[in-house]
Amino acid sequence: MPPPRERPSPNFDARPSGQAVDILLLHYTGMRDGKTAMARLCDPAAKVSAHYCIGEDGGLTRLVAEKERAWHAGVGLWAGAGDINARSIGIELVNPGHEFGYRAFPEPQIAAIIELCRDILTRHPIPAARVLGHSDVAPLRKEDPGELFPWARLAAAGIGLWHGHAEAVSPAPSQTEIKRRLDAFGYGYLEDDLGAVVRAFQRHFQPENVTGTANAETLGILDALLARLD
Numbered sequence: 001m002p003p004p005r006e007r008p009s010p011n012f013d014a015r016p017s018g019q020a021v022d023i024l025l026l027h028y029t030g031m032r033d034g035k036t037a038m039a040r041l042c043d044p045a046a047k048v049s050a051h052y053c054i055g056e057d058g059g060l061t062r063l064v065a066e067k068e069r070a071w072h073a074g075v076g077l078w079a080g081a082g083d084i085n086a087r088s089i090g091i092e093l094v095n096p097g098h099e100f101g102y103r104a105f106p107e108p109q110i111a112a113i114i115e116l117c118r119d120i121l122t123r124h125p126i127p128a129a130r131v132l133g134h135s136d137v138a139p140l141r142k143e144d145p146g147e148l149f150p151w152a153r154l155a156a157a158g159i160g161l162w163h164g165h166a167e168a169v170s171p172a173p174s175q176t177e178i179k180r181r182l183d184a185f186g187y188g189y190l191e192d193d194l195g196a197v198v199r200a201f202q203r204h205f206q207p208e209n210v211t212g213t214a215n216a217e218t219l220g221i222l223d224a225l226l227a228r229l230d
């Protein structure tokens with residue numbers, strides 16, 4: 001991998017001592033262009049950053065060293081853990097996002113993120129099921145990297161979990177049972193807004209059906225993923 005451009009951001013602090021990195025968290029920048037996004041990620045007043053940012057041309061910039069805690073996740077939850085920044089590496093992908101004209105991630109950007117993730121996974125043994133999107137850990141607030149992000153392609157490249165062929169579940173399980181399975185997979189906020197959590201799950205694993213209502217296929221996918229958890 002070619003060395004990244006360095007553009008140090010002041011927006012980080014130390015990870016808690018002894019804390020292992022066990023989540024890889026992907027984002028989109030959600031701003032009009034990459035220049036604006038990069039300026040914000042380095043603005044001390046914004047108090048946000050990520051370890052890396054990848055432009056639509058595939059250009060890779062390092063903002064924060066992996067050993068530090070970058071400030072990218074905000075309030076979130078995964079598998080019962082709250083301080084996502086402490087235990088994760090955060091990668092921003094330049095994309096205007098749902099607010100400013102969400103569009104497909106271009107090929108050079110996809111190639112670059114696959115290469116970067118593979119590189120990170122050689123340094124940190126992050127389980128496949130913990131390669132996540134921002135909306136997975138903050139489903140009530142976030143939509144990124146969104147339903148256009150090619151998770152299946154990353155999984156085919158050895159990054160993250162995918163479900164392959166999933167059988168639709170019939171008859172549909174109860175709401176309680178849906179909650180139990182989403183909880184077992186790692187999602188939080190199930191008592192706050194189940195629809196938002198289902199929508200986050202669909203953005204990641206059923207991108208052709210982002211409705212917030214679990215259908216028979218949604219549940220089949222969830223079951224297939226749970227079967228692959230360990």
Ligand SMILES: [Zn+2]
Pocket residue numbers: 026027028072134142144
């Ligand atoms: Zn984000």
